[in-house]
Amino acid sequence: MKYVVLYTSADDVASRAPAHFPAHKRRLDEFHARGELLLVGAFGDPQREGSMAIFRTRESAEEFVAEDPFVMNGVVSAYEIRDWNEILAP
Numbered sequence: 001m002k003y004v005v006l007y008t009s010a011d012d013v014a015s016r017a018p019a020h021f022p023a024h025k026r027r028l029d030e031f032h033a034r035g036e037l038l039l040v041g042a043f044g045d046p047q048r049e050g051s052m053a054i055f056r057t058r059e060s061a062e063e064f065v066a067e068d069p070f071v072m073n074g075v076v077s078a079y080e081i082r083d084w085n086e087i088l089a090p
Contacts, residue, residue, distance in 0.1 A: 002038065002086050003061040005053045007070070008078040013047055016075045023069040028053075036060035050076075054084070 010016060017024075031037035036056050043049035055061040061081050070076045 002084045002089070003055045003058045004082045004084045005055065005061050005065060006080045006082065007051045007053075007076045009047050009050050010074055010077040013075055016073065017070070020069040020073045020075055024075075027064065027068055031055070031060060031064055034060075037064070058083070 028037060028040055032040075037060070038054045038056060040051070040053040042051040053061075053064070055064065058081065065071050065079055065081070068076075071079065
């Protein structure tokens with residue numbers, strides 16, 4: 001089981017994101033270095049489609065979003081954490 005975080009972008013994501021991206025990226029790097037964050041990225045049209053991240057545990061997904069600068073500063077208007085039954089995992 002993996003845990004997917006789906007982010008919905010705020011209406012003004014293009015103007016808000018740059019100011020908070022460095023802190024957001026540091027958080028991504030921290031969780032990736034710990035082995036908790038497996039994959040992350042925006043969809044083709046981030047404004048309309050948002051972005052997603054895949055975590056090893058629900059706890060790490062919840063911990064990440066709780067203090068993510070994008071969530072805390074309104075770059076993200078909403079998020080959802082979903083359980084994901086990956087079938088190709090070793």
